[in-house]
Amino acid sequence: MPETPPSQTQPSQTQLRRAVSSSFIGSVIEYYDFLLYATASAVIFNKVFFSSLDPLAATVASFGTFATGYLARPLGGVLFGHFGDRLGRKRMLVLTMTLMGVASFLIGLLPTYDQIGSLAPITLVLLRILQGIAVGGEWGGAVLMSAEHATSRRGLWASFTNAGAPSGMVLSTAVLTGTGAVMSEQAFLSWGWRVPFLLSIVLLAVGLFVRLRVTETPVFEAARDAAARNEAAWTPAARRRKAPLFDVLRNHPKTLLLAVGVGLSAFVAQGTLTTYLIAYGVRAGFPRQAVLNGLTLSSALAVVGIVGCAALSDRVGRRPVVLTGALLMAVFGFVLFPMVNSGSTAVLTLALVLGQSILHPLMFGPLAALYTELFATRSRYTGASLGYQIAGLGAGLAPLLFAQLDASSGGGGTTTTSMIIAASCLLTVLCVLALRETRGQDLTSVAVVAPASGDMPGAAKPSSA
Numbered sequence: 001m002p003e004t005p006p007s008q009t010q011p012s013q014t015q016l017r018r019a020v021s022s023s024f025i026g027s028v029i030e031y032y033d034f035l036l037y038a039t040a041s042a043v044i045f046n047k048v049f050f051s052s053l054d055p056l057a058a059t060v061a062s063f064g065t066f067a068t069g070y071l072a073r074p075l076g077g078v079l080f081g082h083f084g085d086r087l088g089r090k091r092m093l094v095l096t097m098t099l100m101g102v103a104s105f106l107i108g109l110l111p112t113y114d115q116i117g118s119l120a121p122i123t124l125v126l127l128r129i130l131q132g133i134a135v136g137g138e139w140g141g142a143v144l145m146s147a148e149h150a151t152s153r154r155g156l157w158a159s160f161t162n163a164g165a166p167s168g169m170v171l172s173t174a175v176l177t178g179t180g181a182v183m184s185e186q187a188f189l190s191w192g193w194r195v196p197f198l199l200s201i202v203l204l205a206v207g208l209f210v211r212l213r214v215t216e217t218p219v220f221e222a223a224r225d226a227a228a229r230n231e232a233a234w235t236p237a238a239r240r241r242k243a244p245l246f247d248v249l250r251n252h253p254k255t256l257l258l259a260v261g262v263g264l265s266a267f268v269a270q271g272t273l274t275t276y277l278i279a280y281g282v283r284a285g286f287p288r289q290a291v292l293n294g295l296t297l298s299s300a301l302a303v304v305g306i307v308g309c310a311a312l313s314d315r316v317g318r319r320p321v322v323l324t325g326a327l328l329m330a331v332f333g334f335v336l337f338p339m340v341n342s343g344s345t346a347v348l349t350l351a352l353v354l355g356q357s358i359l360h361p362l363m364f365g366p367l368a369a370l371y372t373e374l375f376a377t378r379s380r381y382t383g384a385s386l387g388y389q390i391a392g393l394g395a396g397l398a399p400l401l402f403a404q405l406d407a408s409s410g411g412g413g414t415t416t417t418s419m420i421i422a423a424s425c426l427l428t429v430l431c432v433l434a435l436r437e438t439r440g441q442d443l444t445s446v447a448v449v450a451p452a453s454g455d456m457p458g459a460a461k462p463s464s465a
Contacts, residue, residue: 027164070396076136325362
C-alpha cells in the first residue's frame with residue numbers, strides 16, 4: 001500500500017493537535033466558570049445570597065440554584081446541537097464560550113441579598129441558567145472537534161474534553177482558595193469571592209484566540225457536502241424528518257435512553273464528590289481550606305485518571321472499563337461517608353482521591369468517545385449532547401437531593417444517600433450490558449442517511465462520507 005504523502009498527513013496532524021488543544025482549553029475555561037459556581041454554592045452563596053435563611057436551609061437553597069444550571073444543560077445541548085449539526089461544530093463552540101464567559105463575569109458583578117433583596121437570588125438563578133445552556137452546548141461540539149479529526153485512538157483524543165472538567169475544577173478551586181487566603185473572612189465574603197468570577201472575561205479572550213484557529217472537522221464537511229447533493233430533491237416533509245432532534249427521538253430513542261443510563265452514575269458520583277462532599281465535610285467539622293485542598297489534589301489527579309482510562313478503552317473497549325468503574329463505585333458509596341466521618345484530614349483526602357481520581361475516571365473517561373460513536377454525523381452533535389446532558393442532571397440534582405435528605409433527617413445517617421449512589425451504578429451496569437461495543441465504529445460510515453423512497457424521487461441509497 002502506498003504511503004500517504006507528507007503534504008496530506010501533516011495538515012491533518014496539525015489540525016488534530018489544534019482541535020484537541022482547543023477542546024481541552026475551551027473545556028477548562030467552560031468548567032472553570034461552571035464549577036466555580038459549584039464550589040461557591042457550597043461555601044459562599046448560602047451566606048451571600050440566602051442570608052435570611054438558617055444555615056441548613058440556606059445550603060439547600062444554594063444547591064437549588066446550582067441545580068438549575070444542570071437542568072438547563074439539555075436545553076443547551078438541543079439548541080446548539082441542532083445548529084451544530086446544521087452549520088458546523090466550530091461556530092457553536094465560539095458562541096457557547098462567549099455566553100459562558102459573559103454570564104460568569106456578570107455573576108461577579110451581582111449585588112447581594114442585603115443590597116437588593118430577593119432580586120439577587122433571582123438574577124443569580126437566571127445567570128446560572130445561561131451557564132447551563134452554554135456548557136450544555138459546549139461539550140458535544142468540543143468532543144466532536146477532537147473525535148472527528150482523529151483517525152486513531154479516538155478515546156484518548158476525545159477524552160481531553162472530559163479532562164477539562166477536573167482541570168477547570170482545579171483552576172477554579174485554586175483561584176477561589178488563593179483569593180480567600182490573602183484576605184480576611186469578612187473581606188472575602190464581602191467582595192473577595194467576586195474576583196474569580198471577574199477573571200472569566202480574561203479566560204474568555206484566551207479561549208477565543210485558541211478556538212478560532214481550528215478548522216471545521218473533515219467528517220462534518222464531507223457529510224454536509226453529501227447532504228447538500230441529496231437534499232436538493234427532498235420534499236419539505238423529508239427535510240423536517242431529517243431535523244437532528246427529530247432524527248434522534250424518532251429513529252434512535254433506545255440508543256438515547258441507554259446513553260443517558262450509561263452516564264448517569266458518573267454524574268451522580270461527580271456531584272457527590274465535587275459539590276455535596278464539600279458542604280458535608282465542612283459541616284462534619286473540617287476547616288473549609290482542608291476540604292478544598294483535598295478537592296484540588298483529587299481533581300488534579302483526576303485529569304491523569306480520565307485520560308488514562310480513555311486510552312485503556314481504546315485497547316480493551318469502552319464497555320469493560322465503564323462496567324468496572326460502576327461496580328466499584330457502587331461499593332465505594334457505602335465507604336465514602338464513614339471515611340469522611342473519621343475526622344481525619346488524611347482519610348478525607350484519601351476518600352476524595354480514591355473516588356474522584358481512580359473510580360470516577362473509569363466511568364467518565366470513555367464517555368466522550370462512546371457517545372460520539374453512538375450517533376450518525378448529521379445528528380451526532382444533537383444526540384451525543386442530549387444523552388450526555390440529560391445524564392448530567394445527576395450531578396446537579398444529586399447534591400440537592402442529598403442535602404434535602406440530610407436536612408429532613410436532622411443530619412443523621414447517610415445510608416440512603418449511599419443506596420442512591422449504588423442504584424445509579426446498577427442502572428449504568430444494565431445499560432452498558434444492553435449496548436454494543438462501539439470502539440471500532442467508523443464515524444464516516446454513518447455520515448448521511450437518505451430519506452425513505454416515498455420522500456425523494458429515485459429513492460437514493462444511503463450515502464457515506
